[in-house]
Amino acid sequence: MKLLKNIFVVIAIIAGLYAIFALSPSTEIGFGFFALSFGLLAILWTVNAYRDLSPNSSLRNYTAMFLVSLVFILLHSIWSTLIILFNFKGFLNYINYLFISAAYVAFVFAAYNILKIGKEFGFREQAKEIKKALKPKKSR
Amino acid sequence: MKKSGMKDFEDKLRNLKDYIALATVPASSYSKSNKEMIRILINTQNTPGVYVTLNKPFNILEKDFKISKIDINKIIFIDAVTKTAGGKTSKTKNCLFIGSPENLSDISLAMDQAVRAVPGKEKFVFFDSLSTLLIFNSAEVVARFIHFLAGKMRVWKVKGIIISLEDKKNNKELIDKLSQVCDIVLDLGG
Numbered sequence: 001m002k003l004l005k006n007i008f009v010v011i012a013i014i015a016g017l018y019a020i021f022a023l024s025p026s027t028e029i030g031f032g033f034f035a036l037s038f039g040l041l042a043i044l045w046t047v048n049a050y051r052d053l054s055p056n057s058s059l060r061n062y063t064a065m066f067l068v069s070l071v072f073i074l075l076h077s078i079w080s081t082l083i084i085l086f087n088f089k090g091f092l093n094y095i096n097y098l099f100i101s102a103a104y105v106a107f108v109f110a111a112y113n114i115l116k117i118g119k120e121f122g123f124r125e126q127a128k129e130i131k132k133a134l135k136p137k138k139s140r
Numbered sequence: 141m142k143k144s145g146m147k148d149f150e151d152k153l154r155n156l157k158d159y160i161a162l163a164t165v166p167a168s169s170y171s172k173s174n175k176e177m178i179r180i181l182i183n184t185q186n187t188p189g190v191y192v193t194l195n196k197p198f199n200i201l202e203k204d205f206k207i208s209k210i211d212i213n214k215i216i217f218i219d220a221v222t223k224t225a226g227g228k229t230s231k232t233k234n235c236l237f238i239g240s241p242e243n244l245s246d247i248s249l250a251m252d253q254a255v256r257a258v259p260g261k262e263k264f265v266f267f268d269s270l271s272t273l274l275i276f277n278s279a280e281v282v283a284r285f286i287h288f289l290a291g292k293m294r295v296w297k298v299k300g301i302i303i304s305l306e307d308k309k310n311n312k313e314l315i316d317k318l319s320q321v322c323d324i325v326l327d328l329g330g
Contacts, residue, residue: 057245120231121250123257126216129233130188131259133213 032081039074046070058117065110072103146173149326150180153299157262160293160300162270162322164315166329167305171196173328174268175208177301178215181264187299188214189264190254192247194272197222198235216254220247241276244285248292255296263298270304270318271311279314290321 017034024030046067053060076099083093153159165173181187193201198219205212217235224240231237236254238246255265267289273282286302293300302322304311306329319325 054243054245056239057243057249059245059249117249120236121253123216123236123254126234126254127257127259129213130216133211134186134188134260 026084028084029081032077032084035077036074036081039070039077043067043070043074058113058120062110062113062117065106065113069103069106069110072099072106075099076103146176146180146328149177149328150184152324154185156299158294158297158299159324160290160302160322161324161326162302162304162315162318163326163328164304164306164311167307169328170303170305171204174266174303175204175210178205178266179208179210181266181299182210182214185262186214187262187264188258188260189266189298190216190218190251190258191266191268192218192220192251193268194220194241194276195268197225198232198237202234216258218247218250218254241273244277244281248285248288251289252292255298261297263296265293265296265298265300267300267302270302270314271307274311274314283314283317286318287321290318 016037020033020037021027021030024033046063050060050063050067053063076096079096079099082088083096149161149163153161163173163177178191181189191201196204198217199222201217202212205215212234215234219235219237220239220241220243222237236250238250241247251265255263270282270286273285277285289302290300302318304315306327315325
């Protein structure tokens with residue numbers, strides 16, 4: 001039953017991707033819509049995770065930063081598609097760089113958050129101490 | 141399944157590699173019973189593990205355990221009290237201080253990481269206590285959390301002990317519900 005469901009999901013994704021590229025006027029725009037659809041899915045999953053996590057928890061703070069990065073990446077994809085569609089020039093082109101730069105800045109904050117989580121919730125040193133404590137003491 | 145007394149804890153659970161036990165303790169002997177269970181796990185069974193405290197701050201537990209000659213080097217403590225009380229909360233050799241008992245995401249994350257870090261096949265998880273969790277969260281949230289925790293304990297294959305104060309008024313319904321997901325209910329009041 002699970003296998004059947006997975007096969008159905010894969011077929012649906014392939015059909016969706018085919019439809020995106022078939023309906024798009026050019027391959028560039030097709031890739032634009034492709035990126036948008038996956039970006040939206042990533043944002044939806046992240047928002048759901050954010051809502052489920054406890055307020056002020058480390059994971060929730062990390063999720064929030066990750067969400068900001070995803071939003072800027074999505075904005076970058078939307079703007080890239082708009083540039084192709086409407087042939088933007090000059091200043092309107094630079095907005096795209098702003099979006100991708102903001103995404104990287106948010107990623108740095110998210111990475112810093114995950115670094116803090118690693119330090120806070122990592123128990124490597126404690127594990128070493130337990131290993132030492134568990135070793136049978138040699139009798140004289 | 142209802143067993144009574146600390147002797148049952150030692151006898152019935154001694155030969156089990158992994159289990160989930162819900163232990164109800166009267167407030168009068170709460171501290172003594174907890175220490176005794178940890179003493180059996182650490183000193184008698186030589187099992188390392190994780191102690192999650194929502195009730196007593198780590199520094200008090202540390203003193204108590206040292207007086208009782210329990211080797212605290214075999215335990216990773218997760219303390220969700222001290223930060224709430226505004227005490228000193230930098231990570232120590234044995235303890236991680238996390239937010240408050242409301243912060244269930246951090247408690248789960250810390251437990252998962254700590255249990256996986258403990259070396260060896262046999263380990264324990266001591267959750268102290270369900271009653272404190274109920275002060276900070278609704279009964280429904282606590283029931284869901286303990287259900288989740290029980291599932292995790294099965295995956296981790298640990299000796300899981302969940303402590304609850306004997307409080308027939310507030311806990312009865314919840315304990316009845318949770319006893320379904322536990323292997324044994326220990327009444328340590330006898």
